[in-house]
Amino acid sequence: MVMVSFWWQLLSACLMCFAFGAQMQKWEVADVANSDLPGRKVEVRYNNQPIAALIYGEGQTKVYLHVYGDERELLTNSGMTADGKPFGLYPHHRGIFIGWNQIRSELGVDDLWHMRGTQIRLQRLDELRTAGESAIIVATITWHSARKDENGSDLLLTEKRRLVISRPDGKRTQIDATFTLVAERDLTLDGDCHHAGIHFRASNEVAERRGETSYLWEPQLPGDGGRVVSKELKWARLVFPIGKNWYACTILNAPTNPTEELSWRDYGRFGFFFRRTLRKGETLTVSYRFIIERLNEPERTPEARESVRKSVQALYEAFAKQFGK
Secondary structure, eight states: OHHHHHHHHHHHHHHHHHHHHHHHTSEEEEEEEOSSSSSEEEEEEETTEEEEEEEESTTOSSOEEEEBOTTSOBOBOOOBOTTSOBOSSSTTOOSEEEEEEEEEETTEEEEETTTSSOEEEEEEEEEEEEETTEEEEEEEEEEEOSSOOTTSOOEEEEEEEEEEEEOGGGTEEEEEEEEEEEESSSEEEEOOTTSEEEEEEBOHHHHTTGGGOEEEEESOOOOGGGEEEOSOOOEEEEEEEETTEEEEEEEEEOTTSOOOEEEEETTTEEEEEOOEEEOTTOEEEEEEEEEEEEESSOOOSHHHHHHHHHHHHHHHHHHHGGGTO
């Protein structure tokens, strides 16, 4: 009996160690070579399945985040081929990205949306780690003008980008994105809602199936011309097809963010826009939660859309509490 008890305890201990080890290996984050695109990527995996990838480096003009679906399919737009050639509709729209097509400063007006002679570069990866049920990426990124000042500097902004990627209940991908911008000279972030702000762009496949996409937003205001004007915008949700599957991307807009407009397009690009003037050394921080989930079917009936509206509003209210709202 003693011997049986000993072996049973040993087996139990081994099983506990195995379970603990498996849990510790659930999330992985690593800076690796990118065989699919120019540059490099910080790849995030969950149970060895790709979840997201931060794209940067040589051959890239901006830093952006790719998101993957439940069947390892790429949900977001890369805008280029593996050899660096532009690809698809509006190839400057890439994944989850940030930019303004008119940044005004002493250097003139710079386009950091279409990236016309300008650059958004990753300078260093400050933090790559897993923590409990998430993966964390923190990077220092610099925004550069197409021109230089008398001292030879083209620096406009220094950004700290923090991404916390998780899988609540294992059913959806959640990306908490915080962008902290520090002005390196007096400047104004300017433009229009279709060419500036923080956006999600679905895969180019969606542009070829634009008749199948749909949107919801809160509050329920007119959205003629793909533009919703309000300082009270809380969230927006895109439903889109990829292959035989359906997905939704919801962006929750932190109540502390400056907000002027929501921009949306049927080809799968949407996001929040605002203008802001910053003095040299001034800091602007904005936060968003992106929720990407696979659907059994698109939400087409009024009843289904109303049910979704209520569930997303609950998600928003939980998110807003983090900001004391």
